[in-house]
Amino acid sequence: MNTKQNTSKLSLDLFLVQGKWAAWFLSTVCIIYVVFRMVVDQNQISFFPFAFQPSKIFMLILGIMSPAVFLTFYVRQGITRRDYFYGSALAAIALSLALSIIASIISGFQHLLTGSQITVHMLNDEASLPLIMFSFFLNVLVYFAAGWLVGAGIYRSGWLIGLGHIVLAMVIVSLSDLFWEGDMSEPWLTFFNVNAADISIAFSFIVTLLLLTGTFWLVRLLTRNVTVKMK
Amino acid sequence: MKQSFDESKPIFLQIKDRIEDQIVNDQLKEGDQVPSTTQLVNFYKVNHLTVAKGINLLADAGIIFKKRGVGMFVAEGAKKKLLQKRKDEFADEYVLPMIQEADKLGITEEEMKAIIKQVKGRDPYDA
Amino acid sequence: MMLDIDMHNVALHYGRFEALNDVTVHMESGKTYGVIGRNGAGKTTLLSLLASFMKPSSGSIRVGGEEPFEHAGIMSQVAFVYEVDYREEQEKVKAFIETAERYRPYFDTDYAHRLAKRFNLPFDKPVKKLSSGMQSALNVTIGLASRSPITIFDEAYLGMDAPTREIFYQEVLEEQASHPRTIILSTHLVSEMDYLFDQVVIIDKGRLVLHEPYDELLNRGAAITGGADVVDGFVHDMKKLNEQQLGGTKSVMIYGELSDAKRQEAREKGLEIGPVSLQDLFIHLTREGE
Numbered sequence: 001m002n003t004k005q006n007t008s009k010l011s012l013d014l015f016l017v018q019g020k021w022a023a024w025f026l027s028t029v030c031i032i033y034v035v036f037r038m039v040v041d042q043n044q045i046s047f048f049p050f051a052f053q054p055s056k057i058f059m060l061i062l063g064i065m066s067p068a069v070f071l072t073f074y075v076r077q078g079i080t081r082r083d084y085f086y087g088s089a090l091a092a093i094a095l096s097l098a099l100s101i102i103a104s105i106i107s108g109f110q111h112l113l114t115g116s117q118i119t120v121h122m123l124n125d126e127a128s129l130p131l132i133m134f135s136f137f138l139n140v141l142v143y144f145a146a147g148w149l150v151g152a153g154i155y156r157s158g159w160l161i162g163l164g165h166i167v168l169a170m171v172i173v174s175l176s177d178l179f180w181e182g183d184m185s186e187p188w189l190t191f192f193n194v195n196a197a198d199i200s201i202a203f204s205f206i207v208t209l210l211l212l213t214g215t216f217w218l219v220r221l222l223t224r225n226v227t228v229k230m231k
Numbered sequence: 232m233k234q235s236f237d238e239s240k241p242i243f244l245q246i247k248d249r250i251e252d253q254i255v256n257d258q259l260k261e262g263d264q265v266p267s268t269t270q271l272v273n274f275y276k277v278n279h280l281t282v283a284k285g286i287n288l289l290a291d292a293g294i295i296f297k298k299r300g301v302g303m304f305v306a307e308g309a310k311k312k313l314l315q316k317r318k319d320e321f322a323d324e325y326v327l328p329m330i331q332e333a334d335k336l337g338i339t340e341e342e343m344k345a346i347i348k349q350v351k352g353r354d355p356y357d358a
Numbered sequence: 359m360m361l362d363i364d365m366h367n368v369a370l371h372y373g374r375f376e377a378l379n380d381v382t383v384h385m386e387s388g389k390t391y392g393v394i395g396r397n398g399a400g401k402t403t404l405l406s407l408l409a410s411f412m413k414p415s416s417g418s419i420r421v422g423g424e425e426p427f428e429h430a431g432i433m434s435q436v437a438f439v440y441e442v443d444y445r446e447e448q449e450k451v452k453a454f455i456e457t458a459e460r461y462r463p464y465f466d467t468d469y470a471h472r473l474a475k476r477f478n479l480p481f482d483k484p485v486k487k488l489s490s491g492m493q494s495a496l497n498v499t500i501g502l503a504s505r506s507p508i509t510i511f512d513e514a515y516l517g518m519d520a521p522t523r524e525i526f527y528q529e530v531l532e533e534q535a536s537h538p539r540t541i542i543l544s545t546h547l548v549s550e551m552d553y554l555f556d557q558v559v560i561i562d563k564g565r566l567v568l569h570e571p572y573d574e575l576l577n578r579g580a581a582i583t584g585g586a587d588v589v590d591g592f593v594h595d596m597k598k599l600n601e602q603q604l605g606g607t608k609s610v611m612i613y614g615e616l617s618d619a620k621r622q623e624a625r626e627k628g629l630e631i632g633p634v635s636l637q638d639l640f641i642h643l644t645r646e647g648e
Contacts, residue, residue, distance in 0.1 A: 077458065
């Protein structure tokens with residue numbers, strides 16, 4: 001059996017399954033957003049930044065679940081760990097892209113209806129839409145990768161050693177957040193004594209891409225020869 | 232079905248005997264298709280190597296023949312051959328044990344003849 | 359496709375525990391293998407190595423001459439059926455069959471549907487809501503319909519009632535006749551399934567005890583029955599598996615080929631030579647040293 005064929009089949013299947021979950025997730029976020037705007041919001045936050053944090057957490061959870069849910073399942077279908085890895089990575093990339101596009105579309109509708117701007121708090125207000133979308137995409141993907149690292153660590157070595165992977169994943173997301181002025185970056189900012197505003201966007205992209213590549217590579221190392229759980 | 236075989240004889244011989252019985256009783260007529268090995272295995276719950284051994288004895292003796300890709304069939308003249316064989320074996324299988332038992336009990340040849348006559352004349356449904 | 363299995367000095371350790379030790383076995387393609395062993399003997403470990411669920415600690419495994427681990431061409435041809443934990447499985451029976459159809463190169467959908475019907479599998483029910491026997495029937499359905507050149511059933515009958523097991527056995531026989539492939543059945547229901555086996559592999563405490571054709575193995579076992587003294591004299595230099603005595607009559611189960619001369623001698627001494635079942639051989643061959 002052709003492994004290229006397997007990888008694309010698997011990534012399509014994973015994208016469809018996880019996409020279904022993402023649809024539920026986004027619908028829920030929409031409802032919460034509407035309620036939130038009607039009841040409490042004073043600052044008139046637009047949908048795009050509102051959906052940003054929950055999307056990161058959603059992708060983190062997908063990543064954590066992936067090995068336990070899908071690795072055993074697909075090896076049982078005669079798929080190699082390698083094809084699982086590439087298929088899952090592709091599916092996660094496609095899903096992150098889809099999330100950022102759909103969030104943009106919803107924000108676009110909001111813009112047409114209410115005239116509010118699409119912004120993200122980590123980019124200045126003049127940032128172009130593609131740039132905003134791409135940063136959304138990269139950020140949620142980093143969270144997926146970090147979750148995947150945790151999931152793979154626990155799948156391979158159990159909870160105790162898995163804790164080590166959780167620490168590593170926290171370092172990765174907080175490093176990424178540092179470059180995007182996220183929530184977990186406070187300790188790093190103090191540590192390096194820098195101001196997030198001084199970091200250039202291009203540099204942030206490069207560092208995030210490096211982090212992503214490194215994390216995916218670690219996941220591949222962890223799952224390459226992993227014993228598949230029979231359950 | 233397994234329990235219907237006894238331990239006195241290897242099971243492959245008992246399988247062979249059963250097919251022979253069916254031919255002698257006309258349940259399987261000449262030219263008829265014999266059940267496949269898989270059907271026999273499924274029916275008797277006996278390993279197919281065992282079934283095959285029994286079947287091969289029948290094929291070697293010319294009682295059945297195999298058509299590749301089609302199945303196994305009762306050969307022409309199979310019944311006649313079987314009847315002849317059973318007649319040949321009659322003395323060894325039935326008469327000899329009877330005489331041995333009769334000797335043990337002190338039954339004379341004359342007495343035996345009388346018994347045979349008596350049993351033969353009996354209403355078979357009144358046994 | 360001919361996919362012979364070759365295991366050479368295969369060992370698998372979990373920490374200090376030796377699940378498998380020095381197993382060397384050759385399995386020719388196209389036959390039905392019965393892998394039997396007591397609980398914890400290493401059956402599942404052996405089979406999951408073939409399915410590339412893990413790598414051996416040492417030794418080599420070849421399937422069709424290739425190392426199966428992470429080999430996409432081999433792994434897609436090996437189907438491993440075991441009792442899966444479906445407690446969280448929301449998907450429906452239909453989706454399971456469709457997934458297998460998508461990833462198994464020789465999958466026969468019509469056959470899967472026929473089997474599902476025979477097993478009374480409800481297509482639109484979530485898998486987690488099926489009884490354990492029905493879940494096993496689903497696993498077996500997918501395993502059989504995959505028509506994988508190597509199909510492994512690791513105690514796949516668990517939870518099935520007797521009539522359902524009977525359907526499973528019938529299908530194994532009919533499939534083996536119509537689409538010959540390597541079928542490996544691990545079991546401890548030996549007496550119920552032994553008629554399915556071409557070859558018998560017995561493992562005990564992680565080691566291979568024997569691998570022989572079913573008929574040759576059965577020929578090796580015999581029960582010698584007669585007067586106690588005569589029996590003792592007859593079997594004194596043979597490998598004895600079990601002895602039973604009732605009054606002056608003794609029955610000894612022996613393991614090893616009986617020569618024609620020996621058989622003749624037994625007849626002359628008035629000893630009875632009876633057959634031994636695979637179940638009995640298994641019980642007594644794996645009881646030693648206890």
